[in-house]
Amino acid sequence: AAGVIQSPRHLIKEKRETATLKCYPIPRHDTVYWYQQGPGQDPQFLISFYEKMQSDKGSIPDRFSAQQFSDYHSELNMSSLELGDSALYFCASSPSGRYTDTQYFGPGTRLTVL
């Protein structure tokens, strides 16, 4: 069965650079979620989109922005990178905007900021 695809899987950036993470949801899923997991920490919700509109926002820094496109894939844009942004970034998708849906997670993008 098709799963959530994230690219790239690994990314190394310098401080103050920008990074773009991409997420391709499971086919026919219209809802996407982004989570950040710092080293030794539990995943923290960043932002979610349903039908290309932002549906909820968590502890996402102002330096980060995200959007969902017409084909339902999503991109997380991160600017002015800081050392503390080094983390595993997960994308998840669900089949609809219902709160009762299962969220299916991708393999994550490991971002290292040097």
Place this chain on the structure above:
Amino acid sequence: KQEVTQIPAALSVPEGENLVLNCSFTDSAIYNLQWFRQDPGKGLTSLLLIQSSQREQTSGRLNASLDKSSGRSTLYIAASQPGDSATYLCAPSNGNKLVFGAGTILRVKS
């Protein structure tokens, strides 16, 4: 604000044992609760999802229960195997977002 606690933080058992992982949450107004498995440095694999109206869910050797009113969930693993070694995370949903606990690190010794 939802807060999730998982006990124990770590567990080491011999192969074949049955074990219970505990999860408690402070805000009982949840829509569902998911249990995940995470291998070191890897992604999150969804194990079970329990809707707020359900009491338990079973998948193979795994059984998860939910007592929404008391803010508790347990994950029961029967006949544990070395391949079950991983971190287990519970995550209740208050809406769009999942709030994760810190996890229980499980090691099953052969």
